[in-house]
Each structure stands twice: as C-alpha cells, then as structure tokens.
Amino acid sequence: MKKIILVVYSLTLLSAVFFGTNALAVDNSQEALDQLNAAAGASGANIAGSGPTDPRIMAANIIKMALGVLGIIFVVIIVYAGFLWMTAAGEEEKTGKAKKLITNGVIGLIIILSAYAITSFVISNLVGATTGSSEFGGSNFPAPPLTE
Numbered sequence: 180m181k182k183i184i185l186v187v188y189s190l191t192l193l194s195a196v197f198f199g200t201n202a203l204a205v206d207n208s209q210e211a212l213d214q215l216n217a218a219a220g221a222s223g224a225n226i227a228g229s230g231p232t233d234p235r236i237m238a239a240n241i242i243k244m245a246l247g248v249l250g251i252i253f254v255v256i257i258v259y260a261g262f263l264w265m266t267a268a269g270e271e272e273k274t275g276k277a278k279k280l281i282t283n284g285v286i287g288l289i290i291i292l293s294a295y296a297i298t299s300f301v302i303s304n305l306v307g308a309t310t311g312s313s314e315f316g317g318s319n320f321p322a323p324p325l326t327e
Contacts, residue, residue: 235309239302246295253291257284 260280267273 233306233310235302235306239298239306242298242302243295246291246298250288250291250295253284253287256287257281260284 257280260277263273263280264277267277
C-alpha cells in the first residue's frame, strides 16, 4: 500500500512539474523577452564584439585554446612528477620515473609553447596580409596597385 501511495504521489509531482511549467512559461514569455531586450540593449548581448567573427580568427582561437589545454596537461604532468619525486623516499625506481616524467613534460611544454608562438605569428600575419589591417600584425600600407 505504501508503494502505491509513493508511485501516485511521484506521478502527481512529475505531472505538475512538466505540465504546470509550460502554462506559466506561455503566459510570461513576452514579458521575459521584453526584459531581456531591455537588459541587452539594441546591440544585443554583444558577446562576439561588433559583428560576426572572421572564420580565420575563429580557427586561430580554436587552435590557441587547444594548445593552451595541452600546455595545462603538460604542467599537470610536471606537478605530478614533482609529487612522485617528493614522496619517493629515496626509492630509485620512483625517482627515475619522476625524472623521466619531468624531462618529458619539459620537452612537451617547449614543443607546445613553440607551436603556440608559431601559430600566433603565422595566423596574425595571414590575417593582416589578407585584410590589410595592422591590428593583427599586417602592414599599415595599402597593397600596391596591379600594373600590366
């Protein structure tokens, strides 16, 4: 009998949650949109800046974020290796493993940092060259006219 009461109570509660919120949302949707428009202003939330983002810049940002995540992973490896070394208590096997991890972590960090620098340099110069903007590292001078 207790199970039946529990099931009926649960179904009543779930139906109130699913069916009751839809009715409330329909009544207040225009008011909520008005409040959001008033808060965001005419330009919207302005999350992406002044307009749509150039796909080249978006790809560069994705690459930079991926390299940043890889850099964090290598820093975590180095911290873990330092923890292993500190807790090794003189055991040669653990200290050797920690030294190897630190070496590999430092090599990985060097590779990631150089890849980040190269990517940043190449993307900024490509975007600067194609848009003529000095904002991304391009030239301030316009492209020379084509002559026949």
